[in-house]
Amino acid sequence: MPKSPPRQLLFICSQNRWRSLTAERLFDGHPTVQVRSAGTEPGARVRVAAGHLGWADVVFVMEKKHADRLRAKFKDELRGKALVNLRIPDDYQFQDAALVALLRERLVEYFGADLLAAP
Secondary structure, eight states, X not given: OOOOOOOEEEEEESSSSSHHHHHXXXXXXXXXXXXXXXXXXXXXXXXOOHHHHHHOSEEEESSHHHHHHXXXXXXXXXXXXXXXXXXXXXXXXXXXXXXXXXXXXXXHHHHOHHHHHOO
């Protein structure tokens, strides 16, 4: 039986103010996926917790340092989870058009165009 596509996506950056929050907004109103975002730093808008990782089917990080921090703090919670580094530097503001385009490009690599095409 084929594995079902991921339904619950978690996006992680440092502060959960620009990159991960913009990624979350890309899926607002999406009919088949739920998306949350969080940050790794103490001052993050929403700080990542074990519950976020337990909820998610796939965890997307913006940089390698985010993956390293998650692995160091949440090793057990990440077991069996897909952890994907989108390789997006902290060079953008919230909803920056260039950031949105880069997120779409990187997510198409992972999901194909169908998931992002849904309203």
